[in-house]
Amino acid sequence: MKVFNKVIVVTGAGGGIGRELVCQLLEKGAKVAAIIHKSGLEEIKSLEAVYGDKISIHIANLANRDDVEKLPEEIITIHGYIDGIINNAGILQSFLSVNDLDYEQIQRVMDVNFYGTLYMCKSFLPHLLKRPEAHITNVSSMGGFLPVPLQSIYSASKAAVKMLTEGLHLELRDTNVGVTIVFPGGVDTNLVRNSGIEIEVADKHSYKMLSPNKAAAIIIKGMENNKYRVLAENDAKTMDFLYRLNPKKATDIIANKIKPL
Template sequence: MKVFNKVIVVTGAGGGIGRELVCQLLEKGAIVAAILHKSGLEEIKSLATVYGDKISIHFANIANRDDVEKLPEEILAVHRCIDGLINNAGIIQPFHSVNDLDYEQIQRVMDVNFYGTLYMCKSFLPHLLNRPEAHITNVSSMGGFLPVPHQTIYTASKAAVKMLTEGLHLELRDTNVGVTVVFPGGVDTNIVQNAGIEITGVESHSYKMLSPNEAAAIIIKGMENKKYRVLAGNDAKIMDFLYRLNPKKATDIIAKKIKTL
């Protein structure tokens, strides 16, 4: 689905990949409903001064079903239709083993990453089905198919997003709604910078982290080309191949690549 003149909803729009998605969609002629939780308002407001009514700003905690269920009507009141959904918002867990995590931390990761994506899909799908052409893009992670050290709950949540998205693709294959799942590898965002981890070999071209700008461009291209799955970054492509070939070996490699500080 080409994004020009389409109304696209983007979660996690306040920073990182989300803000780049908003910028690039606007540059390509899309109309954007930017979903924010707590941060990033000033950056998005600056875009509104440039693009005017091509962008609207909406506040919601996607982990709260009541918040999410109000969004479609809010957006329809502004833009009159909804053509696409990019579920980008997500959080990582503290870099601890499952044994050292408390249930509140576990619940928060699952609520944002999995249930937030589910609430968005279920709330917006009836409206997408009414459009001549529509698309859902869900951002999983390389961790959605490969264990990551001390991120077991995060990877479980992203694996759930993977299967949710692939299941939706199966359910919607004979409808007007396309579905894409995205597996980004390492992306150089504040989440990664503040995580307290060391990734060895990042100077290598094969494992160099993507910029948010590069990741956003790949995600939009996947949506426009109606891709079933998108591997964003050389590390994601390499580890996807290795994991299919030898899961245990791939897990050993990622354990050596990522170390907590």
């Protein structure tokens, strides 16, 4: 589904990949409903001065089903219809073992990463099915198919997003709604920079994390080309191949590559 003149909803729009998605979609001629929680309001509001009524801003806690269920009507009131959603919002857990995590944090990670995505899909799907063509893009993670050290709950939440998305693709294959699952590798965002991890590689000077700008471009391209599965970028592609070949070996490699400080 080409995004020109389409209305696209983007979650986690306040910064990082989400803000880049908003900017690039607007540049490609889409109208965007930007969903944020608390942070990033001023940054995203600056785009209104440039794009005017092409962008609308909505504040919602994705972990709250009532908040999410109000969004479609709000957005349709402004833009008239909805053609696509990009479920980008997500949070990491503290770098702790399951044994040391409290249930409150476990619940929050699952509520935002999995249930937030589920609420968005359930709330918007009836409206997407009414459009001539529409699309759902859900952002999982390399951690959705490969366990990340001391991120077991995060990985479980992103694995749940993976299976939800693949199930939706199966359910919707004979409809007008395309479905894409995205697996980013390491992306250089504040979420990662502030997480307290060190990435170990043989030559640190040659290793570059994927920029939010490039990650957003890959996600939009996947949506426009109706891709079933998008691996972004080389580290996700490499680890996906290795994990299929030898899951234990791939897990050992990632354990040595990513270490809490």
